[in-house]
Amino acid sequence: MDYLITLAIMIGLSVALASSFNLIIGYAGLVSIAHPVFYAIGAYVSALLARDLGLPVPLAMLCGALAAAAASAAVALPSLRVSGDYLLIASIGFQLGVLEAIKNVSVTGGAGGLTNIPAFLVQDGGKGAYAALVIAFAALTVWLNWRIAHGPYGRALSAMRDDETAFAGLGRNAVAMKVAVFAFGSGIAGLAGALYAHYFRFVTPEQFEILQSAALLTMVVVGGVRTTWGPVLGAVLLQALPQAITFVDLPPAILGPLQGLLFTGLVLVFMVLRPQGLIAAGEAWQPAKKYSAKTRGEA
Amino acid sequence: MTPVLEIAGLDKRFGGIVVADGIDLTLNPGRVVGLIGPNGAGKTSLFNLISGVFPSDAGTIRLDGQRLDGLAMHRRASLGLARTWQNLRLFPSLSVLDNLMVGPRRYLGDRLLRLALDPAGVRAQEAGTRRRAEEVLERTRLSGVAATPAADLTFGQQKLVGVARALMNDARCLLLDEPMAGVEGQAYEIMQQVVREVAEGGVAVCVVEHNVAFIRDLCDEGVFMFAGKVLARGPVADLIADPRLTELYFGT
Ligand SMILES: Nc1ncnc2c1ncn2[C@@H]1O[C@H](COP(=O)(O)OP(=O)(O)OP(=O)(O)O)[C@@H](O)[C@H]1O
Ligand SMILES: [Mg+2]
Numbered sequence: 001m002d003y004l005i006t007l008a009i010m011i012g013l014s015v016a017l018a019s020s021f022n023l024i025i026g027y028a029g030l031v032s033i034a035h036p037v038f039y040a041i042g043a044y045v046s047a048l049l050a051r052d053l054g055l056p057v058p059l060a061m062l063c064g065a066l067a068a069a070a071a072s073a074a075v076a077l078p079s080l081r082v083s084g085d086y087l088l089i090a091s092i093g094f095q096l097g098v099l100e101a102i103k104n105v106s107v108t109g110g111a112g113g114l115t116n117i118p119a120f121l122v123q124d125g126g127k128g129a130y131a132a133l134v135i136a137f138a139a140l141t142v143w144l145n146w147r148i149a150h151g152p153y154g155r156a157l158s159a160m161r162d163d164e165t166a167f168a169g170l171g172r173n174a175v176a177m178k179v180a181v182f183a184f185g186s187g188i189a190g191l192a193g194a195l196y197a198h199y200f201r202f203v204t205p206e207q208f209e210i211l212q213s214a215a216l217l218t219m220v221v222v223g224g225v226r227t228t229w230g231p232v233l234g235a236v237l238l239q240a241l242p243q244a245i246t247f248v249d250l251p252p253a254i255l256g257p258l259q260g261l262l263f264t265g266l267v268l269v270f271m272v273l274r275p276q277g278l279i280a281a282g283e284a285w286q287p288a289k290k291y292s293a294k295t296r297g298e299a
Numbered sequence: 300m301t302p303v304l305e306i307a308g309l310d311k312r313f314g315g316i317v318v319a320d321g322i323d324l325t326l327n328p329g330r331v332v333g334l335i336g337p338n339g340a341g342k343t344s345l346f347n348l349i350s351g352v353f354p355s356d357a358g359t360i361r362l363d364g365q366r367l368d369g370l371a372m373h374r375r376a377s378l379g380l381a382r383t384w385q386n387l388r389l390f391p392s393l394s395v396l397d398n399l400m401v402g403p404r405r406y407l408g409d410r411l412l413r414l415a416l417d418p419a420g421v422r423a424q425e426a427g428t429r430r431r432a433e434e435v436l437e438r439t440r441l442s443g444v445a446a447t448p449a450a451d452l453t454f455g456q457q458k459l460v461g462v463a464r465a466l467m468n469d470a471r472c473l474l475l476d477e478p479m480a481g482v483e484g485q486a487y488e489i490m491q492q493v494v495r496e497v498a499e500g501g502v503a504v505c506v507v508e509h510n511v512a513f514i515r516d517l518c519d520e521g522v523f524m525f526a527g528k529v530l531a532r533g534p535v536a537d538l539i540a541d542p543r544l545t546e547l548y549f550g551t
Contacts, residue, residue: 148411148414151408151414152400152406152407152408152409152414152421152425153408153409153411153414155393155397155400155401155408156401156406156408156409158390158392158393158397159390159392159393159397159398159401161392162389162390162391162392162393163388163389163390165352165372165388166384166388166389166390167390167401168371168372168373168376169350169352169372169373169376169382169384169388170373170376170381170401170402170464170467170468171373171374171376171377171402171403171404171406171468172373172401172406172409173371173373173409174373176409177409180410180411181411184411283391283392283448284392284393284394284448285392285393285394285397287397
């Protein structure tokens with residue numbers, strides 16, 4: 001039972017991460033793979049505030065999310081002002097820099113990881129409640145992303161991706177929108193990190209490396225970029241499949257590489273057979289019903 | 300009459316290429332000015348300088364007395380400057396209606412906080428924008444294709460969408476870059492009528508166009524540009540009749 005609860009929590013967190021990452025790289029078209037570093041910032045900030053300063057965990061989590069959002073805005077604003085291309089470099093540099101700092105500072109526990117993170121809800125059989133909380137958070141993230149993508153904001157993002165110059169020429173502030181989306185998505189990642197930290201009560205810097213970036217990117221791309229359900233599907237599949245084969249009774253020496261192979265193999269198969277992902281996004285922007293042009297119709 | 304747009308001493312060069320050389324130009328409310336000149340004269344570049352696609356090297360640009368130069372492109376548009384593009388630049392992933400819906404000067408839906416805290420306000424504004432867009436589509440005879448992806452229209456219709464989208468700004472000053480190029484038949488008539496109506500509404504309009512008939516029928520005045528300079532300004536008929544300008548226009 002504990003195992004399934006933990007799996008559900010991992011899947012919920014992956015869904016939130018993939019969905020918010022999709023908002024950034026898919027809907028906003030921002031080229032960044034540094035999502036895990038904001039996951040890390042949320043986890044570490046929340047853990048440290050709760051453990052060393054005694055903040056109540058929910059408040060610490062909120063601070064973790066805000067710290068991730070603020071850090072992402074600080075990375076995005078100067079680079080996006082110059083040009084969209086700088087974001088990739090700046091954000092990877094930031095990811096490597098932050099992880100390096102975490103590894104070398106004593107307050108974060110260094111490379112060995114941060115231990116004794118205060119638990120939340122988990123005592124006396126509250127694990128199920130924690131899983132429910134995480135799943136509710138994941139569902140809320142998916143719903144918010146859907147709302148954003150198919151409302152006036154999504155329309156504007158779509159126009160911005162099509163032609164940023166024409167977009168600015170209409171009076172829309174592309175840089176502000178990009179920074180806002182980036183901060184929002186990163187804030188979600190930060191909250192996911194905080195939720196991770198207070199459940200597992202132990203985090204290490206290596207969980208947030210470039211490998212994690214690749215895994216998240218795979219979830220979004222295999223599932224279907226710029227769709228509501230694609231990243232959800234991708235997250236569930238890529239989180240559950242490697243777990244599923246642990247049920248097969250294999251020695252760990254084979255299991256590890258097998259999981260890696262499965263993961264890479266899946267990506268390769270998709271690249272060849274279904275590059276648009278499991279769920280394909282249409283070319284056209286789809287408004288939510290209340291914003292639809294079709295109501296007036298071809299009168 | 301106080302001018303809407305006032306340009307003084309505008310300079311711009313790209314390396315060795317001078318695209319604007321001491322340009323002075325005023326646009327007045329309710330008047331349509333035709334900007335003519337040979338290929339490469341710097342007409343589009345002048346629009347780019349006014350709208351802020353790239354910064355000028357020297358000179359001032361004022362809209363209703365307010366300095367535009369130095370402002371970001373989106374700020375200039377939100378002060379009431381609208382333009383179209385020689386190469387259309389529509390949003391192909393959006394329907395015709397949604398192309399227009401992105402165009403109003405104020406757009407509350409592009410702020411996440413606003414969406415979260417005041418969804419009713421955003422929805423009300425969207426409804427208003429939509430009514431306005433439907434009105435503009437009516438005027439440009441595009442109502443029938445409102446739900447069609449902009450990329451699926453005929454070229455003439457796409458040109459009209461470009462102008463319709465610019466009209467959403469309710470601009471004080473409207474810059475049209477070759478609205479008639481490749482446009483014929485009904486779209487031609489509609490375009491002419493729309494531009495005239497806009498000017499009658501008190502907007503200062505400037506049209507770049509190679510179609511001489513269009514310029515002559517529509518414009519109150521012409522401005523002749525060559526090699527980044529304004530060489531002459533006056534009645535269109537006079538400019539066309541000037542052998543010196545005709546020679547520059549057609550080359551020797
Ligand atoms: N961003 C730029 N960088 C370098 N050179 C440029 C740039 N924009 C314009 N030019 C140059 O400036 C000159 C004027 O170009 P512009 O497009 O303004 O001419 P135009 O009068 O609009 O011509 P046409 O009638 O063909 O549209 C050209 O020689 C062009 O190559
Ligand atoms: Mg031109």
